[in-house]
Amino acid sequence: MNNVFVYCEIDKYTIEEVSCELLTKGRKLANELGVQLEAIAAGHGITGKVEKEILSYGVDKLHVFDDERLYPYTSKPHTSILVNLFKQEQPQICLMGATVIGRDLGPRVSSSLHSGLTADCTSLEIGDYDDRKSGKHYEGLLYQIRPAFGGNIVATIVNPDNRPQMATVRSGVMKAEKVAEYYNGEIIYQEVAKFVPDTDYVVKVLERHVEKANNNLKGAPIVVAGGYGVGSKENFDLLRKLADELHGEVGASRAAVDAGFCEHDLQIGQTGVTVRPKVYIACGISGAIQHVAGMRESGIVISINTDPDAPINQIADYVITGSVEEVIPKMIKYYKENSK
Amino acid sequence: MSLKIVVLAKQVPDTRNVGKDAMTPEGTVNRAALPAIFNPEDLNALEQALRLKDQHPGSTVTILTMGPPRATDVIREGLFRGADDGVLLTDRAFAGADTLATSYALSQAIKKIGMPDIVIGGRQAIDGDTAQVGPQVAQKLDLNQVTYVTTIESVTDGVITLVRTIDGGIERVQAPLPILLTVNGNAAPCRPRNAKLVMKYKRALAPMERPADGTLPYAEEYDKKPYLNVTQWSVADVDGDLAQCGLAGSPTKVKAVQNIVFKAKESKRLTAADAEIEGLMKELLESHTIG
Numbered sequence: 236m237n238n239v240f241v242y243c244e245i246d247k248y249t250i251e252e253v254s255c256e257l258l259t260k261g262r263k264l265a266n267e268l269g270v271q272l273e274a275i276a277a278g279h280g281i282t283g284k285v286e287k288e289i290l291s292y293g294v295d296k297l298h299v300f301d302d303e304r305l306y307p308y309t310s311k312p313h314t315s316i317l318v319n320l321f322k323q324e325q326p327q328i329c330l331m332g333a334t335v336i337g338r339d340l341g342p343r344v345s346s347s348l349h350s351g352l353t354a355d356c357t358s359l360e361i362g363d364y365d366d367r368k369s370g371k372h373y374e375g376l377l378y379q380i381r382p383a384f385g386g387n388i389v390a391t392i393v394n395p396d397n398r399p400q401m402a403t404v405r406s407g408v409m410k411a412e413k414v415a416e417y418y419n420g421e422i423i424y425q426e427v428a429k430f431v432p433d434t435d436y437v438v439k440v441l442e443r444h445v446e447k448a449n450n451n452l453k454g455a456p457i458v459v460a461g462g463y464g465v466g467s468k469e470n471f472d473l474l475r476k477l478a479d480e481l482h483g484e485v486g487a488s489r490a491a492v493d494a495g496f497c498e499h500d501l502q503i504g505q506t507g508v509t510v511r512p513k514v515y516i517a518c519g520i521s522g523a524i525q526h527v528a529g530m531r532e533s534g535i536v537i538s539i540n541t542d543p544d545a546p547i548n549q550i551a552d553y554v555i556t557g558s559v560e561e562v563i564p565k566m567i568k569y570y571k572e573n574s575k
Numbered sequence: 576m577s578l579k580i581v582v583l584a585k586q587v588p589d590t591r592n593v594g595k596d597a598m599t600p601e602g603t604v605n606r607a608a609l610p611a612i613f614n615p616e617d618l619n620a621l622e623q624a625l626r627l628k629d630q631h632p633g634s635t636v637t638i639l640t641m642g643p644p645r646a647t648d649v650i651r652e653g654l655f656r657g658a659d660d661g662v663l664l665t666d667r668a669f670a671g672a673d674t675l676a677t678s679y680a681l682s683q684a685i686k687k688i689g690m691p692d693i694v695i696g697g698r699q700a701i702d703g704d705t706a707q708v709g710p711q712v713a714q715k716l717d718l719n720q721v722t723y724v725t726t727i728e729s730v731t732d733g734v735i736t737l738v739r740t741i742d743g744g745i746e747r748v749q750a751p752l753p754i755l756l757t758v759n760g761n762a763a764p765c766r767p768r769n770a771k772l773v774m775k776y777k778r779a780l781a782p783m784e785r786p787a788d789g790t791l792p793y794a795e796e797y798d799k800k801p802y803l804n805v806t807q808w809s810v811a812d813v814d815g816d817l818a819q820c821g822l823a824g825s826p827t828k829v830k831a832v833q834n835i836v837f838k839a840k841e842s843k844r845l846t847a848a849d850a851e852i853e854g855l856m857k858e859l860l861e862s863h864t865i866g
Contacts, residue, residue, distance in 0.1 A: 307746070310710070310720045335741045339722045342710035346678055351826030354705035364830055378830065383703065389833045397826035437719050438750040441736070445744035457865060481865050514864055535864055537855075538842075548842060553855060557847025565849060569856040574866045 236324065238296075239265040240399065242317065242331040242340070243276045246445075247306070248284040250276075252454065253332035255411035257404060258292035260359060261330055262414060267361045268375055271295035273326070277316055279306035286422050293414035295421065302427040304436045307443060308336050311435035314343040319430040321348060326399040328377050330359075333403035341403050351394030352401040353379035357408055357511070357532060364393045371395070377402065382532070407454030408511060450484055450500065457483030458512040460503055460530070463490035464519020464540060465559050471496045473563045474518055480567050486510060488526045491519075504529035518559045522547025539563070577633030578730065578752075580624045581685055583696030583709065584617040584638050584653060586646040590701050611645065613652050616697025618765035620758040623727055624695050625657045625766065631730065635659045637688060641669055641680055644783040650805055654776040655768040660802070662688065663781045666809040671822030674703070678711030680820055683813035685716060693735070694755040698723055706757065713755035721748055722757040781805040 241261045244251040258274060265272040274289050277300040289297050300316050317340070321329070329344070331337040333355045345352035358380040364373040377400040379392040394400040452458065459478040461471055471491070478485045486503040487496065503510055504526040515533035520526060522538075522545055530536075531550065538551035539562045548554045555562055588609040621638070628634040638653035638661035640646050650661030664684050672680065685694060694713070699706035706722070713720040721739055728736040728747075736749045740759050778793060780803065785791050797803050810820055818824060845851040859865045 309748075310713075310722075314714065335723055338706045339710060339720070342674065342678075342705075342707035343714040343720070345675060345707070346711035346714035349675065349826065351673065351675065352707060353827060354703075354707060364828075366828070379827075383832075391830040391832075392827050393830045394826045395828060438721060438748055440746055440748050442747040443741075443744065444746075445741065447743065514859070535859075543844075551842045553845060554842045555845045555847060555852070555855070561847045562852065565847070565852040566856060569849075569853040570860070570865070573853070573857050573860050 237327045238271045238273050238324070239268070239328045240273045240275065240321070240324070240326040240330070241294075242329065242337070243274050243285070243289055244332050244334060244336050245276055245278040245281055245285060245306075247278070248281060250285055250288055251332060251334070251406075252411065253334060253337075253404070253406035255292060256406070256409040257330045257332065258289065258294060259412045260404070260409045261328070262293035264328060264359065264361060264377070265295075268327070270327070273298065273324070275317065275320065276300065277305045277313055279303045282424065287417070290418045290420040290422070291413045291416055292411070293418055293420075297420055297422045299422060299424050300427050300430070301424070302431075305427065307440045308339075309436070309438040309440065310339055310343060311437065312431045313340050314347065315431045315435050316427075317344045318347045320425075321399060329399040329401045331401075331403050333405040337403045341401060345401050348397075348399070350397040350399050350401055351392070352403070353381060353392045353394075354403050356381045356402045356404050357389075359402060359404070364395060366395060376400065405453075452484045452486055452501065452503070452508050452510060455484035455510065456512050457481045457514045457516070458486045458503070458510050458530070458533070459483055459516045459518065460486035460488065460520060461491050461496060461518045461559070462488040462520030462526075463494055464521070464542075465491060465496055466519065468496050470559055473559065477516070477563050477567055480570055481514075483512070483514070488520045488523070490521075517547050517551070518563065520547055521545050522550070576631060576730070576733070577635075578627055578631050578693060579689070579691040580627060580634060580636045580693045580695060581688060581691045582617070582621050582624045582636060582638050582653065582658065583681060583694065583712070584621065584640045584649045585614045585697075585700045586611050586640065586642050586649045587614045587700050587702040588612075611648065613649050614697055614700045614702075616699060616758060616760050617649075618697070619760060619762040620695045620697050620756070621653055621656060621658070622763050622765040623724070623756070623758055624693070626763075627693070627727065627730060628657065637661060637691075639681060639684055639688070640664065641672075641677060641684075644781055647779075647781040647784055647805055650781075651776060651779050652768075654779060655773045656766055657769060657772065660806065662806045662808060663783075664808050664813070665781070665783060666820075668810045668815075668817055668820050671825065672820065673825035673827045674705055674707035674711060675826060676820055676822075676824035678708050678715055679824060680810075680813065680815060681708065682712050682715035683815050684808060685712070687808070687813050690716075690753060692752045692754075693730075694718065694753075696755075696757055698757045698759050709755060709757040716755070719750045719752075719754040720756075721750060721754065724756045724758045725762045727756075776803070779803045779805050781807040783807060
């Protein structure tokens with residue numbers, strides 16, 4: 236009762252990265268609240284394949300649902316699993332990935348349980364809340380923090396009265412960290428038929444084509460991004476070297492993509508990928524608002540630009556006035572010299 | 576087989592083209608600088624509905640929207656493109672609704688319209704980006720559901736076949752009607768307005784849009800042409816439980832809102848000199864920012 240639950244997304248037998256990130260966050264929240272962390276794994280043939288890894292994130296109780304009709308994911312059966320399990324277990328918090336699956340499933344569960352759901356949270360914290368209207372004081376609520384209004388504001392949302400407090404979080408926003416290789420949690424193999432009526436299996440997946448993304452830009456902790464100011468394809472390779480050295484990924488502004496310096500799938504910004512790395516190194520990027528929209532939640536921004544008045548410098552923590560060709564090799568050199 | 580289709584549409588502030596004047600100097604949203612538009616993915620949904628109507632003669636497409644009286648723009652826009660009629664859900668008691676309270680109101684209205692074969696809407700609205708209302712409506716009406724739809728291949732004998740986007744790929748799925756679908760922005764764009772339909776519906780009004788002083792231009796037309804009177808429903812009209820509507824029916828509360836202003840950060844200014852770059856890299860390594 237009253238525990239923190241995480242819905243684990245499982246692609247065949249692989250636990251999605253976002254679920255590991257949420258288990259890590261869920262563990263922290265459970266510690267803060269003094270409750271247990273529970274996880275749900277639903278799929279086909281997962282028994283014996285996913286338990287150890289899920290538990291290693293500090294899961295106290297894992298509910299496994301294994302049935303050939305639970306993979307690939309369809310809305311109704313997974314909804315019934317969560318709804319019926321939650322009616323029984325009464326969790327106070329439920330987290331899931333802001334993925335295609337999480338965004339399909341979360342709203343149905345919240346609608347059925349009449350609980351509040353906040354999509355695409357960028358931060359989750361525990362805190363108190365005073366309701367001005369009723370004068371009621373609430374302790375230990377989940378603060379669900381998310382950008383809103385096209386990213387122009389950041390709102391903190393709470394669900395004072397309804398349980399579970401539900402939130403989805405995008406992949407890469409939080410960090411996955413195992414508690415122990417062998418964490419001693421309880422595993423419960425649930426009888427699927429007790430949770431899912433046969434009438435739920437109505438949507439049939441006829442075909443499925445999934446390709447692994449050839450970059451990990453979204454989840455990268457460090458992004459080295461180039462703009463038109465990089466000047467050439469060859470100079471873009473310098474960015475790749477720096478990114479490799481820092482274990483980061485390369486991104487680009489639209490101008491760099493249009494100029495043919497790199498592939499389209501590297502584009503960061505309103506019409507490309509949104510990134511929120513710990514460190515964002517903007518190389519020769521002027522900083523159009525559409526680009527900034529895709530990176531403004533980055534931790535530390537370092538701007539390398541020959542123009543000391545480039546707009547992006549306004550939001551940069553470090554501004555290096557100089558050319559990409561000159562600065563990047565020096566960064567690589569001094570990183571190597573000092574990192575050992 | 577003719578289909579009864581309800582399109583869920585929302586009027587939203589155009590947050591995509593946020594210009595410099597979108598935020599006031601105080602850091603609040605300058606609503607006047609953001610025009611109200613038909614939510615883009617709802618237009619993709621409307622197109623799918625209209626295509627089904629073309630393929631299945633006798634089908635009807637009803638636009639359902641919730642909002643203030645000016646949201647009737649969305650219904651008119653739908654009529655101009657080929658929808659048959661529209662319903663405006665408007666009531667002060669609906670105000671301040673989160674996604675759950677919104678889905679309650681919409682599902683009550685759909686019940687009153689009469690159970691459709693297909694409820695279809697955009698994947699998400701650009702002012703909230705939550706993608707929640709569609710699935711929440713589906714659950715309330717116990718409908719089947721497929722989200723992130725890009726193409727509807729066919730509807731035959733009460734079974735719909737479609738293609739949807741999933742993380743990193745696509746999926747082809749089949750499901751029985753009745754069903755709720757949400758449509759992705761990469762689906763076909765909506766057809767343009769039809770000039771004849773614009774002429775026919777340009778004076779369509781919801782009751783609350785009529786001038787309060789009774790000076791309605793072309794007043795006689797509204798009696799002769801009933802299709803110019805857009806259906807408007809209140810909480811009572813849809814048999815709504817006030818405790819589930821608007822702010823009162825919303826489990827989520829906004830605790831705080833922080834405005835993001837492009838305020839100049841205090842940046843450290845460096846040159847490309849060796850000592851300065853070395854100093855920076857050392858600083859970042861020491862703080863474990865990198866490495």
